[in-house]
Amino acid sequence: MQTETRKLLTVICEAQLESHVIADLERLGARGYTVTDARGKGGRGVRNAGWDRSANVRIEIVCDDKTANALAAHLRDHYYDHYAMILFISDVEVLRAGKF
Amino acid sequence: MSSLDPVVLFFILGALAGLARSDLRLPSAIYEFVTMLLLLAIGLKGGVELSRQPLSELAPQMLAVVAMGLLLPLLAYPVLYYIGRLQRADAASIAAHYGSVSVGTYAVVVAYLGSRSIVYEEYMPVFVVLLEMPAIVVGIVLARGWAASHQWRHLAREMFLGKGVVLLSGGLLIGWIAGVDGVQPIGPLFFDLFKGILALFLLEMGLITVSQLGGLRRSGVFLVTFAVVFPLVAATLGGALGWLLGLSAGGTIVLATLAASASYIAVPAAMRMSVPEANPSLSLAAALGVTFPFNIIVGIPLYHSVVARIHATGT
Numbered sequence: 001m002q003t004e005t006r007k008l009l010t011v012i013c014e015a016q017l018e019s020h021v022i023a024d025l026e027r028l029g030a031r032g033y034t035v036t037d038a039r040g041k042g043g044r045g046v047r048n049a050g051w052d053r054s055a056n057v058r059i060e061i062v063c064d065d066k067t068a069n070a071l072a073a074h075l076r077d078h079y080y081d082h083y084a085m086i087l088f089i090s091d092v093e094v095l096r097a098g099k100f
Numbered sequence: 101m102s103s104l105d106p107v108v109l110f111f112i113l114g115a116l117a118g119l120a121r122s123d124l125r126l127p128s129a130i131y132e133f134v135t136m137l138l139l140l141a142i143g144l145k146g147g148v149e150l151s152r153q154p155l156s157e158l159a160p161q162m163l164a165v166v167a168m169g170l171l172l173p174l175l176a177y178p179v180l181y182y183i184g185r186l187q188r189a190d191a192a193s194i195a196a197h198y199g200s201v202s203v204g205t206y207a208v209v210v211a212y213l214g215s216r217s218i219v220y221e222e223y224m225p226v227f228v229v230l231l232e233m234p235a236i237v238v239g240i241v242l243a244r245g246w247a248a249s250h251q252w253r254h255l256a257r258e259m260f261l262g263k264g265v266v267l268l269s270g271g272l273l274i275g276w277i278a279g280v281d282g283v284q285p286i287g288p289l290f291f292d293l294f295k296g297i298l299a300l301f302l303l304e305m306g307l308i309t310v311s312q313l314g315g316l317r318r319s320g321v322f323l324v325t326f327a328v329v330f331p332l333v334a335a336t337l338g339g340a341l342g343w344l345l346g347l348s349a350g351g352t353i354v355l356a357t358l359a360a361s362a363s364y365i366a367v368p369a370a371m372r373m374s375v376p377e378a379n380p381s382l383s384l385a386a387a388l389g390v391t392f393p394f395n396i397i398v399g400i401p402l403y404h405s406v407v408a409r410i411h412a413t414g415t
Contacts, residue, residue, distance in 0.1 A: 016372055045314065045381070053368055053384065054311070055128070082376035 003093040006100045007068035008060060011075060012038055013085035014047070015055035021075065022059070028074055029067045031100065034060045044084040056084070062092060062100045107211055108396055110299040114306020115393070126304040134301045135365075136267055138207055141290040141297070143271020144283055146225025150272065151279045153223055161345050165227045168341055168359060169234035172334055173199030177242050179330070184322045186382075189243045193371045193378035194323075196239025197387045198330055200363035201231040203264065204305060207298050208396045209357040212404070213350050214295075220350030224358075229268050231358060233259050236370045243375040255374055264366045302396075309393055315385030323382065327390035331360035335403050339410075349411040356403040360395055362387035 013021060018035060025033055038056040039047055047056045061071065068089050079085045094100055104112075117124045126134070150158075173195035180191035206228055213220055236259055259265065275283055283290075316324060338359025342352030364387045371378055 014372075016369060020373070053364075053380070 001095070003095055004097040005091050006062050006094045006097065007065055008062050008090045008092040009068045009071055009087060010090070011059040011061075011085065011087040012040070012056055013059070013079065014083055015057045016053075017079065017083055017085070018057050018059070021079070024074060024078070025059070025061060025071060028071055030061045030063055030071060032061070036060075042084065042086065047084065062094060064100065104397070105208070105212055105215055107208065107295060107299045107302050111302035111306045111309075111393070111396060114303040115310050116306070118307040118310030125307065126300065131301075131304050134297055134304070136263075137290065137297050138294075138301055139203060139264060139267035140271040141294050142203065142207060142210070142225045142228065143268045143273075144275040144286075144290055145271075146223050146228075147272040147275020148278075148280055148283055149222035150226065150276045158223065158226070162226065162230055164341060164345060165230050165355075166234055168337065169199055169231045170238055171199075172337070172359065173235045173238040173242070175333070176326075176330055179326065184326060187378075189375050189378040190382055192239045192243035193367075193375050193380075194326075194383045194386060195242060196235045196371060197362045197364070197367045197383045198334065198391075199231075199235025199238060200233075200367045201228055201358045202361035202363055202387070202392060202395075203228060203268070203365065204301065205357060205361035205392060205395050205400075206354070207294075208302070209354055209400050211295055211298055212400050213353065218350040218353070218404075219348060220354050221347055224351065224354050225268060225272060227355065227358060229265065229272065232265055232268075232363070232366050235363070236367055236374075239367070239371065240374050243378065251374065255370065258370055258373060259366070262366050262369055305388075305392065309388055312381070312385045312389035315381035316389045319382050319385055323386050324390055327362075327386040328394055331362070331391050331395060331399060335360035335399065339403065339407060342407075343410070349407050352407045352411075353400070353403050356407065357395065357400055360391075360399055360403070362391045364388045364392065 011021060015037075022033060022035075036058045038058040040056060041047065047054045061068070063071070072087055072089060075085065075087055114124070173192075176195035176198045177191055180186050180194050181188065184191065186194070206224075210220075236255075240255065335356040339352055339356035341359075342355035347355060364384060368380055368384060371383070372380060
């Protein structure tokens with residue numbers, strides 16, 4: 001099977017940021033994204049999604065190397081200081097490279 | 101114990117369960133649904149009453165209430181900044197929380213008055229809507245100065261389209277348009293079940309309150325003291341305003357309670373986006389960890405007894 005390598009950018013952040021982050025992603029060239037509800041624990045304590053103030057979301061974007069880096073840099077510069085957010089980039093194999 | 105309303109006992113149950121680390125949790129979709137029902141019920145009730153009142157007669161009262169919403173954060177800020185030595189952003193954000201209102205506390209005072217058959221001006225939900233917003237604007241100006249005005253448009257969107265304001269004012273409008281007879285068919289859900297829904301809501305609030313206590317441990321004695329004393333000062337102002345406006349004893353209790361309450365839905369959301377450097381765990385610990393339980397357990401009966409005494413001597 002013919003596959004190609006793309007980047008998977010995973011962002012986990014406080015749920016309230018969802019619409020802001022997604023607007024940024026689209027503006028910076030992400031062609032699609034997937035959002036799931038999430039909960040967990042990190043530098044800003046337990047975020048157990050008991051109510052909307054303590055809920056997290058996980059946003060995943062598959063894209064090329066350049067876009068992934070641009071997105072990551074933008075999110076780091078705009079949100080890392082004051083919001084609960086982590087992100088990481090991994091390699092993934094995709095079948096339809098043109099889609100991403 | 102008989103002075104405690106059963107709905108408050110649900111709050112205490114939730115808090116105890118949280119303290120004991122029980123696995124009790126209201127599914128978040130249910131919590132959201134219950135919040136929606138409360139907001140709509142409160143809005144509808146106020147709207148029905150509005151349909152019987154000429155709006156022009158209420159205008160002076162509405163202006164006075166907005167003025168109170170602007171004044172309260174201006175009183176809170178210097179205390180937090182100079183005496184509490186909090187960072188400017190934190191002081192401004194907490195001041196905004198205390199200038200705004202808590203719908204949950206409003207629901208409890210209404211239930212409290214209802215179970216004692218004390219009448220109050222039922223258009224009060226209008227004041228709840230009006231008091232939500234001025235403090236947010238004052239808080240942002242305190243934190244940022246007028247320079248923040250470039251983002252007002254964005255902010256206005258967040259303030260007016262937040263679910264709290266949409267549901268409350270939507271309910272008001274629907275109640276106002278439909279009138280007493282119009283809302284009759286939906287009454288069983290929104291009015292008859294009100295106290296049961298409030299009980300569920302408070303059960304979850306008990307759990308949430310306890311989850312804020314960690315933030316309280318870090319914020320220290322000053323913030324805890326502030327979270328009790330400032331509501332008392334604000335309640336005095338609110339009560340005095342109610343008396344000046346010629347509200348009934350019940351209405352005065354409601355206005356005192358509204359002044360004493362601190363927001364934990366609309367303001368945290370707006371502050372998180374507009375003043376992100378403010379630490380949300382400080383303001384939520386104070387508003388939710390201390391002031392909310394204080395108001396529903398001690399505050400409301402206290403405001404009631406003071407107002408009752410003043411009204412008894414006055415008339």
